[in-house]
Amino acid sequence: MKFQIIAQRGAARAGLLELPHGTVETPAFMPVGTLATVKAVLPHELEELGARMILNNAFHLYLRPGTEVVEAAGGLHRFENWPRPILTDSGGFQVFSLAKLRKITDEGVHFKSPIDGSPHFFTPESVIAIEEKLGPDVAMVLDDVVRNPATYDEAAQAMRRSVSWAGRASAARTRADQAVFGIVQGGLHPELRIESAQATVDIGFDGYAIGGLSVGEKPEEMYPIVDVCCEVLPTAQPRYLMGVGTPRDLREAVARGVDMFDCVIPTRLARHSTAVTEAGNLNLLNARFKHDFGPLDPECECPTCRQYSRAYLHHLCKCGEILAPRLITYHNLYFYQALMRKLRQEIINEGCS
Amino acid sequence: MKFQIIAQRGAARAGLLELPHGTVETPAFMPVGTLATVKAVLPHELEELGARMILNNAFHLYLRPGTEVVEAAGGLHRFENWPRPILTDSGGFQVFSLAKLRKITDEGVHFKSPIDGSPHFFTPESVIAIEEKLGPDVAMVLDDVVRNPATYDEAAQAMRRSVSWAGRASAARTRADQAVFGIVQGGLHPELRIESAQATVDIGFDGYAIGGLSVGEKPEEMYPIVDVCCEVLPTAQPRYLMGVGTPRDLREAVARGVDMFDCVIPTRLARHSTAVTEAGNLNLLNARFKHDFGPLDPECECPTCRQYSRAYLHHLCKCGEILAPRLITYHNLYFYQALMRKLRQEIINEGCS
Numbered sequence: 001m002k003f004q005i006i007a008q009r010g011a012a013r014a015g016l017l018e019l020p021h022g023t024v025e026t027p028a029f030m031p032v033g034t035l036a037t038v039k040a041v042l043p044h045e046l047e048e049l050g051a052r053m054i055l056n057n058a059f060h061l062y063l064r065p066g067t068e069v070v071e072a073a074g075g076l077h078r079f080e081n082w083p084r085p086i087l088t089d090s091g092g093f094q095v096f097s098l099a100k101l102r103k104i105t106d107e108g109v110h111f112k113s114p115i116d117g118s119p120h121f122f123t124p125e126s127v128i129a130i131e132e133k134l135g136p137d138v139a140m141v142l143d144d145v146v147r148n149p150a151t152y153d154e155a156a157q158a159m160r161r162s163v164s165w166a167g168r169a170s171a172a173r174t175r176a177d178q179a180v181f182g183i184v185q186g187g188l189h190p191e192l193r194i195e196s197a198q199a200t201v202d203i204g205f206d207g208y209a210i211g212g213l214s215v216g217e218k219p220e221e222m223y224p225i226v227d228v229c230c231e232v233l234p235t236a237q238p239r240y241l242m243g244v245g246t247p248r249d250l251r252e253a254v255a256r257g258v259d260m261f262d263c264v265i266p267t268r269l270a271r272h273s274t275a276v277t278e279a280g281n282l283n284l285l286n287a288r289f290k291h292d293f294g295p296l297d298p299e300c301e302c303p304t305c306r307q308y309s310r311a312y313l314h315h316l317c318k319c320g321e322i323l324a325p326r327l328i329t330y331h332n333l334y335f336y337q338a339l340m341r342k343l344r345q346e347i348i349n350e351g352c353s
Numbered sequence: 354m355k356f357q358i359i360a361q362r363g364a365a366r367a368g369l370l371e372l373p374h375g376t377v378e379t380p381a382f383m384p385v386g387t388l389a390t391v392k393a394v395l396p397h398e399l400e401e402l403g404a405r406m407i408l409n410n411a412f413h414l415y416l417r418p419g420t421e422v423v424e425a426a427g428g429l430h431r432f433e434n435w436p437r438p439i440l441t442d443s444g445g446f447q448v449f450s451l452a453k454l455r456k457i458t459d460e461g462v463h464f465k466s467p468i469d470g471s472p473h474f475f476t477p478e479s480v481i482a483i484e485e486k487l488g489p490d491v492a493m494v495l496d497d498v499v500r501n502p503a504t505y506d507e508a509a510q511a512m513r514r515s516v517s518w519a520g521r522a523s524a525a526r527t528r529a530d531q532a533v534f535g536i537v538q539g540g541l542h543p544e545l546r547i548e549s550a551q552a553t554v555d556i557g558f559d560g561y562a563i564g565g566l567s568v569g570e571k572p573e574e575m576y577p578i579v580d581v582c583c584e585v586l587p588t589a590q591p592r593y594l595m596g597v598g599t600p601r602d603l604r605e606a607v608a609r610g611v612d613m614f615d616c617v618i619p620t621r622l623a624r625h626s627t628a629v630t631e632a633g634n635l636n637l638l639n640a641r642f643k644h645d646f647g648p649l650d651p652e653c654e655c656p657t658c659r660q661y662s663r664a665y666l667h668h669l670c671k672c673g674e675i676l677a678p679r680l681i682t683y684h685n686l687y688f689y690q691a692l693m694r695k696l697r698q699e700i701i702n703e704g705c706s
Contacts, residue, residue, distance in 0.1 A: 040675040065668040073646055073664060081660045293426055307434045315418040322393040
């Protein structure tokens with residue numbers, strides 16, 4: 001993996017992230033493809049709309065179809081027919097969302113499958129082994145995530161466990177062709193974030209993620225934590241803000257020096273009949289769209305906006321037709337990619353290289 | 354509308370059906386797009402996989418989004434972004450499937466909307482008026498359909514009512530640019546089919562459909578009825594076997610002189626995880642596909658078969674992912690179109706022109 005910063009504007013950076021399956025222009029938004037599919041969208045459409053890297057989830061894929069199936073298929077890229085870079089989330093966040101179905105110890109996390117109730121045990125080492133079999137370009141370490149707000153002690157305990165696990169994950173690596181990113185935790189406590197960032201950087205990873213945000217706090221609470229983390233993290237390596245966010249969140253975090261993002265917002269909203277537009281979110285189930293023959297987003301150049309009316313999309317949503325999530329997901333992801341291209345171009349045009 | 358037969362092989366015909374929105378090579382299979390969308394497939398994909406004419410349903414579109422919405426959008430072609438020929442079913446079959454929600458008289462049919470229970474009244478004239486507003490290339494008359502097997506008296510009453518309604522529909526036409534097809538009824542009673550075909554031809558339509566089949570009877574009961582109808586119907590006009598069928602049904606009916614088909618089988622099976630292949634139907638939920646990394650149908654050239662494994666499709670089906678119906682619908686429709694191209698080519702190659 002190679003990361004090159006080609007322009008800066010204040011704290012914001014425009015870069016090139018070279019990975020085994022291709023180069024990604026940063027800042028970049030990775031569409032979420034939890035189960036080895038970005039819901040409703042085919043790989044060639046993701047390429048068309050400008051996505052260059054997607055996220056899959058090791059936790060979900062370990063459960064279904066099973067790590068060994070993906071490995072036997074020749075890895076994630078071949079399994080899902082996506083030839084470009086892939087990052088796998090470790091599943092830390094998903095495991096810790098299981099509530100009563102899991103029990104954390106310093107050794108790892110015991111959990112029951114939400115699919116069939118079967119018992120499983122994840123350790124930092126076993127998750128790296130899973131990710132090495134899945135074969136993404138970038139693997140995330142297993143971390144211990146707390147909901148915000150968490151008390152200082154809760155956040156400190158989870159953060160220190162995350163650091164310990166990051167060290168074990170790093171030691172467990174066997175694939176030289178796979179990048180691994182560490183994850184900064186510490187809730188909304190700046191001093192814990194600083195401790196976490198320094199300790200994680202001391203272990204040494206190919207890139208660094210900021211985790212545990214957009215999990216209960218307000219944007220105004222999130223942005224200062226992003227600031228604190230970016231101040232401590234090394235400038236020469238990519239920074240990835242996990243699970244964030246709204247178009248506003250992306251603008252604010254790019255300005256603070258974040259290079260990579262993933263979020264379910266554009267794909268999930270689409271499946272709830274909601275389009276992200278310059279003018280804000282539009283719920284297409286709203287009756288006011290029944291006779292609205294204008295484009296979904298007059299500012300947008302995507303095929304959905306060029307070829308279909310709001311009235312048609314309203315009709316599809318009302319009838320529960322599969323074309324509704326298809327067309328709206330395409331638009332929402334196009335909108336996110338166009339936003340990232342615009343932010344990148346602003347850094348290049350107005351910054352210094 | 355212009356219909357030209359370019360080759361014949363026994364009773365089978367290869368033709369060209371010229372319509373306001375383009376020319377369709379026959380025999381032709383029309384994918385079903387009930388609510389102004391072929392479920393899970395976009396128009397440009399329908400074109401790619403070889404579809405040249407689709408079916409929409411006047412009954413469903415009258416209820417949702419409403420005839421006036423489609424009319425205000427500029428008609429069906431613009432509303433759903435499909436520039437090629439469209440045929441609208443009248444909704445006769447759908448209305449008569451409503452059971453307790455409808456009451457038929459000689460005047461027309463009173464029914465309650467299955468969406469909201471609101472009362473509606475369809476007549477042969479009102480359905481033609483709806484279809485003229487929707488704007489398909491071909492409109493079907495309202496008919497009275499009975500399930501097979503029906504007694505002679507039931508089938509005779511429904512058939513004679515259908516003939517009477519066909520006459521009223523024909524008299525109600527006002528658009529010279531829209532073709533209208535009459536529909537032959539008469540259940541499984543050959544003498545009623547002959548009476549229906551002769552009476553419907555006496556009224557005079559642009560083409561003739563064979564209705565009331567594949568509604569309860571066995572294939573062995575259906576094919577002789579198709580024979581009887583094709584013997585009476587004029588050779589110079591297109592013949593359309595409504596709502597049929599399996600690949601075998603299509604082969605058998607083409608051999609008997611049918612030119613046009615529609616059926617929900619390829620699209621509906623796909624949404625139930627089932628692929629139509631040369632080797633028969635495959636239910637991709639079956640556990641034997643979990644580790645099957647071969648193509649869905651080794652005989653097929655479609656993108657689904659070229660790019661994805663059975664193991665991946667099995668995984669998508671198990672997880673309820675939208676890509677499952679997308680990829681399988683594409684394959685099934687491609688399979689149907691490839692079959693029609695093959696049957697047509699056989700008539701041209703081995704028949705006489």
